[in-house]
Ligand SMILES: Nc1ncnc2c1ncn2[C@@H]1O[C@H](COP(=O)(O)OP(=O)(O)OP(=O)(O)O)[C@@H](O)[C@H]1O
């Protein structure tokens with residue numbers, strides 16, 4: 459449904475995106491994951507015909523975004539980073555206005571506005587001016603305007619940014635429900651978010667694609683070596699030497715003391731793939747009369763994942 463080939467965009471001397479290639483199948487929900495300035499918005503703006511690329515190719519439903527932008531726009535609903543909303547319009551009035559712009563047949567406009575408001579949970583805000591709405595509800599108006607012409611393709615730029623946790627859950631399940639029939643690309647810089655909603659994830663950093671896989675495979679690949687944090691009291695040198703000798707442990711770092719428990723020191727333990735060394739650690743602690751205050755698996759943060767992917771890329775070259 460969406461084909462992107464060697465897409466590059468430069469802003470003067472600055473590089474927006476560099477040689478980006480990917481495709482999205484019909485009905486698929488693809489996540490675009492990357493830190494600030496990675497190139498997510500740039501890619502989405504090109505796909506939605508808001509600006510041309512410097513080089514490369516992109517098609518949506520077989521239509522070229524540069525040469526056939528009218529046909530592309532007809533098929534796309536776009537939730538931009540900041541939605542240009544008219545604050546002095548009532549919600550349904552604004553949506554009817556957008557429906558007109560997007561060439562929804564006149565007779566169908568009212569019905570379509572009602573449907574979309576219901577779909578995104580805005581029906582009870584029908585009497586409100588957009589300027590009166592909270593950020594979360596404005597975001598819903600943004601989604602509603604993207605859906606108004608019942609597009610085959612949805613491009614959603616950070617759809618849950620600025621929402622409270624309850625609204626995040628609601629919007630996520632709403633987006634998930636929109637998949638299947640529609641092809642969706644959504645961007646985020648939160649890994650759990652894309653894992654929950656998307657079937658496939660592209661990690662983009664510094665304008666380049668660094669990884670592309672299912673969330674499960676990505677997590678598996680990146681969690682091959684797991685880490686534990688431990689707080690143990692006892693002679694640090696003995697603990698370090700003792701832990702390092704255990705099977706499946708790669709490295710142990712001593713991070714120093716902790717004022718909350720008497721003498722408890724913090725350690726970060728890196729384990730080899732497939733090893734769960736907690737029982738061995740507990741055993742060796744008992745043997746040596748060390749007290750274990752904490753033994754917690756560390757979850758990888760997005761930053762860790764990026765660092766890992768980037769360093770992996772560099773060592774390959
Ligand atoms: N209009 C512009 N003029 C100059 N440089 C730009 C412009 N828009 C984006 N850039 C640059 O292109 C790069 C990618 O920006 P982009 O907005 O696509 O990132 P992003 O992944 O959407 O980031 P964020 O998470 O902050 O929204 C950045 O280095 C940015 O500074």
Ligand SMILES: [Mg+2]
Nearest residue numbers: 498499500539
């Ligand atoms: Mg952006």
